[in-house]
Amino acid sequence: xxxxxxxxxxxxxxxxxxxxxxxxxxxxxxxxxxxxxxxxxxxxxxxxxxxxxxxxxxxxxxxxxxxxxxxxxxxxxxxxxxxxxxxxxxxxxxxxxxxxxxxxxxxxxxxxxxxxxxxxxxxxxxxxxxxxxxxxxxxxxxxxxxxxxxxxxxxxxxxxxxxxxxxxxxxxxxxxxxxxxxxxxxxxxxxxxxxxxxxxxxxxxxxxxxxxxxxxxxxxxxxxxxxxxxxxxxxxxxxxxxxxxxxxxxxxxxxxxxxxxxxxxxxxxxxxxxxxxxxxxxxxxxxxxxxxxxxxxxxxxxxxxxxxxxxxxxxxxxx
Numbered sequence: 001x002x003x004x005x006x007x008x009x010x011x012x013x014x015x016x017x018x019x020x021x022x023x024x025x026x027x028x029x030x031x032x033x034x035x036x037x038x039x040x041x042x043x044x045x046x047x048x049x050x051x052x053x054x055x056x057x058x059x060x061x062x063x064x065x066x067x068x069x070x071x072x073x074x075x076x077x078x079x080x081x082x083x084x085x086x087x088x089x090x091x092x093x094x095x096x097x098x099x100x101x102x103x104x105x106x107x108x109x110x111x112x113x114x115x116x117x118x119x120x121x122x123x124x125x126x127x128x129x130x131x132x133x134x135x136x137x138x139x140x141x142x143x144x145x146x147x148x149x150x151x152x153x154x155x156x157x158x159x160x161x162x163x164x165x166x167x168x169x170x171x172x173x174x175x176x177x178x179x180x181x182x183x184x185x186x187x188x189x190x191x192x193x194x195x196x197x198x199x200x201x202x203x204x205x206x207x208x209x210x211x212x213x214x215x216x217x218x219x220x221x222x223x224x225x226x227x228x229x230x231x232x233x234x235x236x237x238x239x240x241x242x243x244x245x246x247x248x249x250x251x252x253x254x255x256x257x258x259x260x261x262x263x264x265x266x267x268x269x270x271x272x273x274x275x276x277x278x279x280x281x282x283x284x285x286x287x288x289x290x291x292x293x294x295x296x297x298x299x300x301x302x303x304x305x306x307x308x309x310x311x312x313x314x315x316x317x318x319x
Contacts, residue, residue, distance in 0.1 A: 001118065001125040002048035002307045003030045008055055011081060015053065018105040023304075025111050029288075031306040047125060047310060049097065049117065053079040070094050075121060081105070097121050134251060139192055139208045148253045150209040152216055152290065153268070154193065155275035156184060156223070158201040159242040159282055177201055179235040180243075184223065191215045196257055202275075204268070209249055214293045217286070220245050221301070224284045224318055242282040246275035249289040270309055278308050284316035 003022055007015050012032065016023075023030045035053060050069060054062040062085070069076040077098030078091050085091075088099055097117045100109075118125070133150040136142040143149055158180065164173055181203060185195050188205050193216055197204040207216050223230065223245060231241040250267030278285060291302060291314045302314040 001028050001114070001123070002312075003028050003051065003114065004048055004306055005030070005032045005051045005053065005079075006035055007032055007053045007079075008035050008057075011053055011055055011079075014081065014102075014105060015079070018100075018109055021108040021110060022114060027111060028114065029304075029307050029312040031304060031312075033306050048075065048307070049114070049123075050074060050076040051079055051098070051100070052076055053081075054085070055079065055081040056084065059085070066091065066094055066096070075117075075123060077117070079105075132251065133209065133211055135211045136208050139210075140194075143208060143254055145255055145259075146253060148251055150211075150249065150251050151254075152207040152209050152214055153248050153250065153271050154188065154205040154207070154216060154220060155246040155248075155271050156203050156205070157244055157275055159244060159280075161201045176235060176237045180230075180237065180241065183230060183234045187219055187223070188216065191219055193219075194257070197260055204271070212293065214247075214249070214290055217247070217290065217294060217298065220247060220284055221316060221318075224282075224316060227282075244275060244279070244282045245284045246271060246278070246286070247284070247290045248274065248287045249293070270311075274308055274311075274313070278313065283318070286314050286316075288312040288314070290314075 003019070005015055005019060015032070019030060022028055052062075052065055052069070054065065057065075066076070066078075075097055076095075077100070078096050079100045081102045083101050091099060097120065098113070117123070134148055136149045158177065161173075168176070177200075181195070181198060184203065184205075188195075188207075191207065193205045193207045195203055196206045205216075207214075223243075227243070228240060231237055231239065235241065248267065248271045250265075250270075252265040252267055253263055255263055274285060274287070285305075286302065288311055291299065291312075294302075301316060303317045305313050305315050307313060
């Protein structure tokens, strides 16, 4: 079950303490989303309870926000730290499933409160996916076309291509993209990665999964941290390139590069959605499937963020 707290910036420290027990619980995936960014949550997830922090919000704006969630049939609750709304019943008449004020958040909310809400509303959380990893023996040597295997997938996409096309001729831009692509291919080849698909400014690399570790994560981190050097020294862009990376572990039928057009894979589709629709920002985003196989030191480099298509997402905290 996902819990998303849509917060006002000044209230974030209070709410992080209030939801501390929920955050630590393995029964819930919890994320905080800034109130001003909440409009970007699309599509609204039916396996989620949204806590709306309306503290200090004008009544008309709060009602619009509530009606948006109510119209979508989503589960939502209200946080009002200043008790600014006297007609609390209005929220419940519009299907709110919980109401929290400052006095109720002195102590961390217990798990049983969320469980009571789920019982009251008849919310049945989606069952956790049972992973069926298909490990190829001897990495690429053991992979045969037409057979299904587990891979670590790395999606990478150069941003602002539309703007670049306005200022750079197509042929010249293609040369610049090729120099970037060549650098990334050579870097990821060091950890058994292959460029599986490349379209315009978007690439998909695959790594045979060994069932225990994700060595490609460190090269993905290098691509993010060294963006300045890569842009100016390892490509012919001669300007700072913005790009984003998304990683996931899943199964797909393998076909050699150039013969992938017939592959139908929910896993690949989901990764492209994550890379292209989850955020317009540059950075490194990984699914919980990848996060699970990181060591504890590396996990500390990532922040839990809002779920996407039923998966918990983590982002590399480099800024």
